[in-house]
Amino acid sequence: MKSTTKRHQDITEVLDKPFTIRVDGKPIPAVEGESVLSALLASNIRHFMTNDYGTNSGPYCGMGVCHCCLLHVNGRFKQRACQTLVKPDMEIETNRNQVLERGKKHG
Numbered sequence: 646m647k648s649t650t651k652r653h654q655d656i657t658e659v660l661d662k663p664f665t666i667r668v669d670g671k672p673i674p675a676v677e678g679e680s681v682l683s684a685l686l687a688s689n690i691r692h693f694m695t696n697d698y699g700t701n702s703g704p705y706c707g708m709g710v711c712h713c714c715l716l717h718v719n720g721r722f723k724q725r726a727c728q729t730l731v732k733p734d735m736e737i738e739t740n741r742n743q744v745l746e747r748g749k750k751h752g
């Protein structure tokens with residue numbers, strides 16, 4: 646599958662052969678061994694999470710602590726982008742929230 650998004654944020658040249666993952670149906674390049682967060686940031690995708698209050702945000706800590714990078718990955722909600730390694734043909738959906746989709750709201 647040919648990627649339609651170019652990586653913009655790599656500090657050094659990517660030497661490994663990239664493959665694609667799909668983000669909201671759109672293919673983006675990824676490299677084996679990197680996190681989903683790394684692939685998203687390299688393609689300039691930054692605000693991709695909707696929290697339980699409906700607020701849109703993006704990653705904060707980058708090390709698995711803040712839970713500000715939750716995504717819907719391969720049919721599973723609340724997967725941390727910074728702690729999930731990319732795999733070929735991975736399906737990712739941004740701004741999906743299990744609590745909001747089930748109609749349960751806080752407060």
Ligand code: FES
Nearest residue numbers: 707709711712727
């Ligand atoms: S960016 Fe903080 S948990 Fe992923």
